[in-house]
Amino acid sequence: MKKLFKNDAFRFLFFSVGITLLIYAVDATKGMIVVRTVYLTFFDVLDIIVAVSVFIGLFQVWVKPATIVKWLGKGSGARGFILVCTFPIFMGGSLFTIFPLLKVLREKGARQGAIASFITAWGGKAPLLPLETQFLGWPFALLRLSLVVLFAFLMGFLMDWVGENPAGAT
Amino acid sequence: MRAGQIYLIIALGLMASSYLKDKQKTKEAIKATFKILYTIMPVLIFVFVLMGLIQAYVSRETIAAMLGEKTGVMGILYAELVGSIALFLPPAVFPFGGYLHDNGAAYGPIAGFVFTAILIGVTTLPLEIKLLGKRFTIARNILTFVIAFFLALFMGLVLG
Numbered sequence: 371m372k373k374l375f376k377n378d379a380f381r382f383l384f385f386s387v388g389i390t391l392l393i394y395a396v397d398a399t400k401g402m403i404v405v406r407t408v409y410l411t412f413f414d415v416l417d418i419i420v421a422v423s424v425f426i427g428l429f430q431v432w433v434k435p436a437t438i439v440k441w442l443g444k445g446s447g448a449r450g451f452i453l454v455c456t457f458p459i460f461m462g463g464s465l466f467t468i469f470p471l472l473k474v475l476r477e478k479g480a481r482q483g484a485i486a487s488f489i490t491a492w493g494g495k496a497p498l499l500p501l502e503t504q505f506l507g508w509p510f511a512l513l514r515l516s517l518v519v520l521f522a523f524l525m526g527f528l529m530d531w532v533g534e535n536p537a538g539a540t
Numbered sequence: 541m542r543a544g545q546i547y548l549i550i551a552l553g554l555m556a557s558s559y560l561k562d563k564q565k566t567k568e569a570i571k572a573t574f575k576i577l578y579t580i581m582p583v584l585i586f587v588f589v590l591m592g593l594i595q596a597y598v599s600r601e602t603i604a605a606m607l608g609e610k611t612g613v614m615g616i617l618y619a620e621l622v623g624s625i626a627l628f629l630p631p632a633v634f635p636f637g638g639y640l641h642d643n644g645a646a647y648g649p650i651a652g653f654v655f656t657a658i659l660i661g662v663t664t665l666p667l668e669i670k671l672l673g674k675r676f677t678i679a680r681n682i683l684t685f686v687i688a689f690f691l692a693l694f695m696g697l698v699l700g
Contacts, residue, residue, distance in 0.1 A: 382582035386589045393596065404592030411588045415635060417544030419580065422631065424551035427573030428558055431565050462576070464629055465664040473671040485672065486680050493659040495630055500547045505638025509699060510647060514654065517691045521655075524687055525680070532679045 418500045425497045426462030433461075435471045439478060442488075454487045455522035459494030459515070468492055483530030487522040494518035580631050587632040591639045604644030611649065616692045619649035620685060623656030633657045648696020655688035 374380045390408070394401025438461075442453055461468070472485050494515055495502070502511040559566040594603070607615045628636070637650045660681050668677045 379578060379582040382586040386582070386586045389589055389593070393593070400596040403596040404589060407592035407595045408585065408588040411591060411635060411639075412585065415544075415584070417542065417548050419584065419631065420577065421544065421547035421551040423573045423576040423580065424555060424569075426576055427569045427571075428554055430572045431569040432558070465659075465661050466667065469664070469667050469671045476672065482676055485676070486683075489680065490659060490684065493655065495658060498631055498634060500543065501631060501634040504543060505634045506641060506650065510651070510695070513695055513698060514651060517695065521687055521691060525683060528683050528687075529676075529679060532675075532683075 415501065415504070418504055422497055422500055429460065429462060429497065435474070438471065439474055442475065442480070442484075451484065451487070451523075451526060454484045455491050455519055455526065458488050458492035459496045459518060461492055462495075462497045463492075465489075481530060482532070483526040483528075486529035487526035490525045491518060491522040493521075580629060583629045584632050584635070587628070587636055591636065594639075594643070600644045603640060607640060607645035607649040609646045611646070613693070615646065615649040616652040616689060616696070619645075619653040620656045620688060620692070623653040623658075624660040624681075624685065625662050626657055628657045630658050646696055647699040648692050651695040652688055652692035655692060656685060659684045659688070 375384075386408075390401065390404050393404055438457075442450060442457065458468075468489065472488060475488065476485055496515065499511060499515075502514075555566065555569070558569060605611070607619055611618070623633075633654055637654050640653070641647070641650055665677060665681070668680075672680075
């Protein structure tokens with residue numbers, strides 16, 4: 371049991387079922403509302419989630435982190451900077467998965483601004499576009515995506531302006 | 541046809557062309573896909589339960605009062621704060637945002653929530669500090685919060 375609880379998937383499912391049962395026990399009508407919401411939303415997104423997972427899975431295999439690092443170089447120069455502000459938009463993963471990659475970029479001499487631009491651009495989340503448009507519509511998604519590029523540029527400039535860590539993280 | 545079905549067909553097509561190019565890599569890709577599904581699904585279900593809870597206990601008026609059109613700047617700041625603290629995998633951000641919109645939240649606060657939920661993570665702070673340094677982490681998270689605010693404000697104005 372203890373070992374099971376270390377498993378994130380199990381933990382999330384356990385709490386999901388637990389909370390639902392608890393609500394149901396307290397108030398059956400409210401419990402049914404929860405069940406209905408979960409059921410409807412789940413089947414509303416199932417095909418999209420599967421498709422998105424395939425996109426990200428393929429990307430991960432065909433574009434290895436080492437390739438990305440080589441491509442982006444130091445993220446310096448106009449070409450590098452533009453790449454760093456746009457390319458990560460197409461990557462999947464969570465912050466947990468990209469930080470280690472960024473450490474490598476940093477060790478290769480990428481500037482602080484380039485790293486910050488990378489993180490921000492990665493927040494564009496183009497692989498999730500099917501989900502975003504389904505729930506928030508194309509105008510929202512397209513406007514947000516284009517603003518993310520601007521966001522990444524701004525972060526790059528500002529983080530370089532803030533300056534390097536004097537203690538030197540690299 | 542549902543949009544999701546079209547995406548599935550595209551995904552299958554990409555898988556097929558990947559298979560024709562490199563069988564080994566495609567096997568890895570399928571494995572990766574299942575791993576992603578395994579990571580995402582339980583979190584999504586948890587978020588759906590959360591949505592169900594809000595559906596059952598929070599009225600439309602309450603959501604509109606906190607994140608609606610009239611809340612303006614405060615609504616965005618509030619949504620950003622929630623996005624920064626909440627433990628959210630990116631795929632769960634959009635269903636939740638869409639859900640809030642259907643229940644009276646305006647686009648500005650939702651944009652603020654989406655930006656910070658993806659880019660700022662209280663839970664990822666320790667890792668970011670460890671790998672990228674304290675100064676970097678603090679500066680990046682504060683700047684992200686501030687710029688996200690103005691972009692969200694802009695998005696709210698444009699999308700109405």
